Ligand code: HEC
């Protein structure tokens with residue numbers, strides 16, 4: 320008979336030699352192991368601590384909502400912010416690449432939206448969610464071209480790198496909200512082609528001078544200013560930003576777990592949480608080295624080797640390379656090539672397709688990619704995308720170029736399908752149930768009979784005749 324001491328020593332040795340063994344399996348108590356990681360990462364469960372969130376019921380956010388849904392701010396009056404950022408579509412549009420001006424039917428929002436005559440899609444990047452935008456502290460956009468410089472100043476594309484834009488407004492979200500109207504593909508079309516951004520914004524504001532006075536007087540509690548001083552591009556962007564910033568959706572099962580409810584998430588999600596937060600030396604995947612904090616992002620930029628699809632953001636006018644170089648386009652630093660901002664993973668279940676260009680239509684597939692980016696990029700095919708009208712003609716060639724650059728997301732050795740499943744289960748605990756409920760989201764969707772100053776608000780159809 321073998322000595323029990325010897326066999327348990329062999330067992331222990333076996334455990335230590337197994338490459339994927341996790342600390343959790345060693346101690347047998349996964350809750351304790353996750354607790355250590357929660358403490359090490361200084362998580363509280365609440366990413367909104369200390370952030371001032373406007374109420375959707377405030378008069379300013381109410382005005383912002385109307386503006387967000389109104390096509391009057393679109394150069395050719397076909398497109399509104401909501402065309403690409405609808406609350407019922409996870410604060411995005413459910414498309415890999417958005418369609419702004421030139422849509423076949425502007426009333427259709429979401430996966431059935433098409434270009435006129437089934438033309439190719441021209442917007443180069445995926446529309447990020449507006450949910451929880453109030454929580455960003457450093458940058459807006461995939462490439463950070465709106466950036467907080469210090470407590471009082473914000474850089475925007477209207478000014479030189481790392482200089483303050485005096486007209487940026489009060490916060491990052493307001494600074495961002497002044498730009499979609501200037502994009503030809505998103506909202507502008509050929510309206511005032513060639514004019515300066517500020518000239519364009521003034522002209523769009525003037526459109527509201529006729530019918531929106533009452534709404535602005537209420538929102539800004541201002542009965543005295545002249546119409547020209549009341550309805551300005553600054554007040555417009557301020558109101559829109561308050562509407563967006565009121566979209567706080569952070570009450571999820573993971574938070575309940577962090578706050579002490581051990582039953583709040585499943586065993587698979589717990590294994591996923593362990594993988595997500597643990598370092599590679601402890602059998603983890605170390606996702607939290609970038610997706611850090613209660614907001615699940617460090618707000619920095621990395622090359623994750625997401626395959627290039629679609630037209631890509633142009634390096635200059637007439638650029639046909641379709642090779643989107645991300646953050647490099649902003650900073651011109653060689654090391655920033657192909658880097659994009661780490662996305663928050665809150666509500667990630669509903670914010671697909673995923674990646675800065677929507678290269679992946681399933682959360683499993685993008686998770687698999689993140690576990691081994693180079694391998695996934697090499698094997699990538701357009702079957703990962705559900706949307707028609709996307710140009711893949713240079714995807715292979717540009718993937719080769721991309722893979723010659725330094726990839727910042729390192730693979731997890733020995734990752735299995737079970738790891739993918741557990742990570743996905745974990746990420747689904749970051750969904751606030753409100754974002755899946757029309758009733759719960761209804762304060763952010765104007766009712767069909769709401770006062771519509773110039774009859775130009777979009778209510779959104781899934782298909783012709785079918786309410787979104
Ligand atoms: C045609 C689709 C489209 C329309 C219309 C549109 N957006 Fe976007 N939005 C995008 C895309 C694409 C991006 C990302 C662009 C990039 O990062 O280069 C974006 C980025 C954003 C972001 C940044 C989010 C983040 O995480 O950094 C916010 C906020 C936003 N849009 C709000 C708005 C507002 C407000 C309007 C209306 C004034 C608007 N959008 C109109 C497609 C659209």
Ligand code: HEC
Nearest residue numbers: 604606609621623625659660661662673674675689727728
């Ligand atoms: C080195 C930093 C880094 C690490 C480590 C990392 N990520 Fe990411 N992640 C990013 C960046 C940057 C992006 C966006 C890349 C892009 O769009 O080009 C991203 C994108 C994602 C997305 C898509 C989200 C969206 O909204 O499009 C998911 C999901 C994701 N990561 C999950 C994970 C998981 C799971 C792990 C661990 C296995 C992980 N990430 C590890 C930086 C990182």
